[in-house]
Amino acid sequence: MSGFVHLVGAGPGDPGLLTVAGRRALERAEVVVYDRLGTEELMPLCPPDAVLLNAGKSPGRQAMTQDEINAALVEHGAAGRRVVRLKGGDPFVFGRGGEEAEALRAAGVEYAVVPGITSAIAAPAYAGIPVTHRGVATSFTVVTGHEDPTKESEQTDWDALARVPGTLVILMGMGRLAAISAALIAGGRPPGQPAAAVQWGTTPRQRRVVATLGDLPARVREEGLGSPAVVVVGPVAGLAEGIDWIERRPLRGRTVVVTRARAQASELSDRLRALGAAVVELPAIRISPLPGTPELDDALTRLDGYGLIVLTSVNGVDALFAALAARGRDARALPAAATVVAIGPATAERLAAHGVRADLVPERFVAEGILESLAQTPLDGVPVLVARARGSRPELVDGLRARCAHVDEVELYEAVPEPADPDAVAAALAASHLTFTASSTVRSFMGLLGPGERAALRGGPRVVSIGPVTSDTARAEGLEVHAEAAEHTIPGLVAALLADVAAAAPAP
Incomplete structure (x- = not known):
């Protein structure tokens, strides 16, 4: 039986720019073949048992050749596995995704393409540069700078590109920036035209240099910018200072x-x-549910007898309702007459998600705050259930018992290093x-x-x-x-x- 391969664009680096479809594919993947750039922070989305194959490329080093990547996709797809080819940016924008699709089609393996946000528009946007702008640029052209503009056989016609109106966006061109700049100027682009280079666009490492086309190579060297970077040539680059928004974020640089x-x-x-x-x-830490205990079984059997139920964390709420679900029960098992206490708003929200409204949320979200909030509540002889983590502080249970409440403390989970x-x-x-x-x-x-x-x-x-x-x-x-x-x-x-x-x- 054939599997299925998703060619997923990871976006330009900010993990929040991954599409919903891309996330769903990653969460279900059995095999992930991933690029070096733009994918690092997405790896936690993969299932823990997924096979991860590094296909990343860096200057002077390539983990897998394109033929090896194609073969791996075909092999795992034909073996019936759910495969994700996770590519930086968009699979079809200088990503060789078309070649991978052709290989899969030739092998009879089903596939789908999940587009990603290309750095060609995202990196300039995060640097305050719109690639089009009313009255400034009505079009933009995206080109690779990976070819050497001085060699006779290159496909890129820099003279023609220099004459094309609008914004020019150059990907993978930092290694040849001086030659590209000279070629564009020779083709007719004014040396004083605004230009910019954006390194590590959309990530916290982002750096930007704005200069003129003629000065940009020297400015980039002075500032120490390198790959990966996007180069923008055109009047829109001059808008960066006025439109910039990322540099205003209060935790930038932290x-x-x-x-x-x-x-x-x-x-x-x-x-x-x-x-x-x-x-x-x-x-x-890792939150680990504790196995069922006689104390838990007894508490859940007598749940409708409690007058006060205290939940001290979101994890405690989840663990309690998981224990109820394992016994074929749900929120209806909680006694309607009981007072339900949530230690804070997050715990109260999680209770609400399970269909239970907290009757009491203390002003201080600690054990002492719960005791203070119950100061005017008679507790003498009241059956109380405290559901929480193993190793929790004793102050809450001791305080309730000091007021003569009959407290059952049930440990539902533990925090494991x-x-x-x-x-x-x-x-x-x-x-x-x-x-x-x-x-x-x-x-x-x-x-x-x-x-x-x-x-x-x-x-x-x-x-x-x-x-x-x-x-x-x-x-x-x-x-x-x-x-x-x-x-x-x-x-x-x-x-x-x-x-x-x-x-x-x-x-x-």
């Missing part, structure tokens, strides 16, 4: 480490990227900020470090904590906490980070 579990990192990572930060995802890539650890130590969303992330992160790496933290990344309990753990581990969220949520954490950046020295 690298922020996210230590949340991989399954939960996206919310924080997405917020940080939207603010211009480069994000290093270093999941220090996650092994880390040494390169990711090194990147974290070189970052501008470390973020911690729970005490478990602090302890697990510090457990990844040797004595020398712990010493490197002194005077290194600034530490931002989600709340006082996490901050106390960080200090106990020898860290200095530079900022703490006033509201103990992900938006609160981001707000604390922004405040710390605003108060610190300008970004490098």
